[in-house]
Amino acid sequence: MIKEMIVVEGKDDTTAIKRAVDAETIETGGSAINKEIIRRIKLAQQRRGIIVFTDPDHAGERIRKIITAQVPGCKHAFLTQEEATSKGDIGVENASIKAIRQALENVRTDYEGAESDITLDDLIAAGLIVHPLAASRRMEMGKMLGIGYCNGKQFYNRCRMFRITREEFAAAWQQLDKEEG
Known part of the structure; x- marks a missing residue:
């Protein structure tokens, strides 16, 4: 089991993560991250650590920036657009189990x-x-x-x-x- 909680955008991303690894997620519900979600992410960071794993698109980058600005010391996992695209749709939910596992093995830490x-x-x-x-x-x-x-x-x-x-x-x-x- 991955000790950190993985921050994803939505339910489909959670499903894809759980297919690939044994982990728990926090869903942002898209790019309109509210104060309650940030509070949960901060608490998770304090207790277990977090890995931000958003889609490799504009909205995913926006979410990543919001979280990074408010929660120091985040870890980040990245997929390429190729790995996350299926039928013109870009998202973590489209990535293969192998690509998700590889991204989580290669996390990077954001140093304040x-x-x-x-x-x-x-x-x-x-x-x-x-x-x-x-x-x-x-x-x-x-x-x-x-x-x-x-x-x-x-x-x-x-x-x-x-x-x-x-x-x-x-x-x-x-x-x-x-x-x-």
Whole structure:
């Protein structure tokens, strides 16, 4: 059993999580997170820890940001859009058991006030911003680093939040160049 409670968006996500692993969930009920849900998440974080596991879409990112801003020290699990898409619908509920388990094995912790030695210049050099293929490169690097897909500014913030080391970044960049080369 996973000791942390997993924060998901809805009932279908809970069903998918429980198919894949033995865990308990807190459902946000979508992107309109109310004070009671935040209170429950804070309590769960204090007592057991939480893993935020939202859909890899705009609404899921919005929920992730709201929770992260109000509940420090969250763990995060990420799926790619490919892993979470079925018949044009994006959501945790569409992911395979294998993809859900893998995402939960690769959780990242949000460190409050975290610092990373990754700079914006590193993102430029790696072609993750200000590059014609920046979006696709960020998608691949996000997979390799286990931080999900996001825009350039958010990618930089996630490198900081999750304390991505220069060595992790360089290894992923090298792998990306090898795969593209």
